[in-house]
Amino acid sequence: MAHLVAHLEVNDVSKAYDQGRGQSVQALSNVSLQLGRGEFVSLVGPSGCGKTTLFDIIAGLTMPDRGQVLIDGIDRTGETGYVSYMPQEDLLLPWRTTLQNVMLAPELRGGDLTESRQEVMKLIDLFGLSGFEDSYPFELSGGMRQRVALLRTVMCKNDIMLLDEPFGALDAITRRDMQVWLRSVWEQLRITVLFVTHDVEEAVYLSDRVYVMSGRPGRIVHECVIPLESSRPRTITSSPEFIALRSQVMDALDSGT
Amino acid sequence: MVGKARTRAAREYIPAAVFLAVVVVAWEVLVRVTDMPNWLLPAPLRIVTALWQTRGQLISHAVPTIVESALGFVIGVVIGVATGVVVTRFALFRRAVYPLLIALQTVPTMALAPLLVVWFGYGLLPKVLLVVLVVFYPVAVSTVEGLDAVDRKLVNLLRTMGASDLQVYLKVRIPSALPGIYGGMKVGATYTVISAIVGEWMGASRGLGVYLLRASNSFATDRVFAGILAVAALSIVLFGIVALSQRLTMPWYFKQQRQREETI
Ligand SMILES: Nc1ncnc2c1ncn2[C@@H]1O[C@H](COP(=O)(O)OP(=O)(O)OP(=O)(O)O)[C@@H](O)[C@H]1O
Numbered sequence: 001m002a003h004l005v006a007h008l009e010v011n012d013v014s015k016a017y018d019q020g021r022g023q024s025v026q027a028l029s030n031v032s033l034q035l036g037r038g039e040f041v042s043l044v045g046p047s048g049c050g051k052t053t054l055f056d057i058i059a060g061l062t063m064p065d066r067g068q069v070l071i072d073g074i075d076r077t078g079e080t081g082y083v084s085y086m087p088q089e090d091l092l093l094p095w096r097t098t099l100q101n102v103m104l105a106p107e108l109r110g111g112d113l114t115e116s117r118q119e120v121m122k123l124i125d126l127f128g129l130s131g132f133e134d135s136y137p138f139e140l141s142g143g144m145r146q147r148v149a150l151l152r153t154v155m156c157k158n159d160i161m162l163l164d165e166p167f168g169a170l171d172a173i174t175r176r177d178m179q180v181w182l183r184s185v186w187e188q189l190r191i192t193v194l195f196v197t198h199d200v201e202e203a204v205y206l207s208d209r210v211y212v213m214s215g216r217p218g219r220i221v222h223e224c225v226i227p228l229e230s231s232r233p234r235t236i237t238s239s240p241e242f243i244a245l246r247s248q249v250m251d252a253l254d255s256g257t
Numbered sequence: 258m259v260g261k262a263r264t265r266a267a268r269e270y271i272p273a274a275v276f277l278a279v280v281v282v283a284w285e286v287l288v289r290v291t292d293m294p295n296w297l298l299p300a301p302l303r304i305v306t307a308l309w310q311t312r313g314q315l316i317s318h319a320v321p322t323i324v325e326s327a328l329g330f331v332i333g334v335v336i337g338v339a340t341g342v343v344v345t346r347f348a349l350f351r352r353a354v355y356p357l358l359i360a361l362q363t364v365p366t367m368a369l370a371p372l373l374v375v376w377f378g379y380g381l382l383p384k385v386l387l388v389v390l391v392v393f394y395p396v397a398v399s400t401v402e403g404l405d406a407v408d409r410k411l412v413n414l415l416r417t418m419g420a421s422d423l424q425v426y427l428k429v430r431i432p433s434a435l436p437g438i439y440g441g442m443k444v445g446a447t448y449t450v451i452s453a454i455v456g457e458w459m460g461a462s463r464g465l466g467v468y469l470l471r472a473s474n475s476f477a478t479d480r481v482f483a484g485i486l487a488v489a490a491l492s493i494v495l496f497g498i499v500a501l502s503q504r505l506t507m508p509w510y511f512k513q514q515r516q517r518e519e520t521i
């Protein structure tokens with residue numbers, strides 16, 4: 001890989017938040033990571049270790065104190081518009097229906113919307129949102145809102161996607177379905193995905209690689225390649241190989257906190 | 258659903274209607290029993306009669322008042338919203354204009370009416386300007402407050418989607434400020450017709466203000482009351498138009514509110 005430029009590279013990023021009265025919280029400390037084009041990488045770490053902060057920095061919303069964000073080898077630190085970002089809160093616009101929320105990114109891009117609308121209508125079924133196309137966010141359950149937010153992010157159409165705990169509010173069964181769906185979509189599209197989760201099994205099932213972060217200040221303490229075959233049936237989670245990988249990540253998580 | 262809504266509306270409005278009816282009947286009885294002279298306090302029936310008898314006159318006097326109110330209101334809202342957008346968009350404007358705006362809010366706008374006559378004469382202009390001033394302040398201030406109160410995270414989300422400043426305003430800031438802007442418009446609407454009347458009192462040949470002055474000068478108090486009723490009716494209509502357009506532009510807001518009420 002050394003001769004190739006990483007699709008997304010985070011280079012020695014540190015960030016402290018000012019808490020007022022001269023106090024500050026070190027959220028991230030010397031974080032570096034690389035994602036190859038078309039790679040699915042997960043980031044696991046304890047609550048408050050700076051995962052969301054890192055995503056905000058990659059998305060260009062927060063300036064790091066130190067370090068750079070490189071996209072295709074070009075310094076994009078503090079620049080927005082290069083990644084599709086699904087924030088941890090669903091952040092649906094309360095005055096827009098499901099369909100209108102999902103169509104936000106195509107609308108901002110401008111041009112003909114019929115193609116995007118057709119695509120959305122196909123996906124809405126898959127996302128379990130049919131019948132709720134014209135509902136407002138307050139009329140949806142937490143899990144449904146999260147699926148709307150994920151669909152909206154998918155419609156952003158950047159070839160880098162940041163997903164901050166996209167399945168956090170889902171029940172176990174829907175969550176499994178969405179994981180299988182995400183993995184299969186990713187197999188078709190081969191976009192670069194950076195995925196935050198607290199669920200180690202989810203990280204191992206979905207990813208080509210898993211980064212483990214320590215508690216605050218967040219550092220990368222472990223990197224685990226997942227050498228499972230690309231196409232993954234759900235049953236793979238009970239294979240000995242999978243279980244070994246899962247406990248490897250789990251151990252790294254335990255020792256990092 | 259409909260039946261339920263109707264019973265709720267009934268529960269809400271019946272007490273007010275009954276109270277109003279009691280007051281009106283008591284008033285009628287009081288005037289008759291004490292044989293109150295008309296120039297002092299006319300009975301409700303007499304007022305209604307005056308309203309009916311002078312309806313042609315009232316309508317022809319109402320036309321210029323409606324024109325002044327409508328023009329002034331629309332212009333005031335447009336300038337108020339535009340000022341709010343400019344103040345929140347350009348930091349320099351906020352520092353230069355906003356403190357003045359807040360300070361000027363304490364100036365009694367009606368007191369400017371004689372000045373406007375000095376500057377602009379007795380035509381349509383000074384009346385419209387007075388209405389514009391009265392509507393402008395609450396709309397501008399509520400627009401600034403609404404645009405400032407936007408959820409930063411929503412703005413950031415749009416920025417990650419590559420939205421321009423204009424798109425952020427159109428898709429997020431203005432929609433989220435709408436409830437506040439409508440609040441400001443409602444405040445403005447309640448003062449609109451009154452301001453047009455005050456403008457007319459400074460000098461005019463036609464208008465409900467003129468009608469009121471003439472009736473009062475000739476001690477036709479029943480007509481004064483008829484004129485007041487007409488002014489009130491115009492105010493209510495304007496307020497109703499604002500409320501209706503809010504319902505049409507923000508259906509989600511009322512749906513959510515209704516649901517909240519039902520769960521309480
Ligand atoms: N805007 C902010 N101002 C001040 N401190 C902040 C801000 N955002 C985050 N922090 C602090 O930075 C640290 C990291 O927060 P962050 O949200 O990145 O954690 P996280 O890993 O995403 O946690 P979780 O898994 O619970 O979502 C926390 O200690 C938090 O208090």
Ligand SMILES: [Mg+2]
Nearest residue numbers: 051052053088
């Ligand atoms: Mg987080």
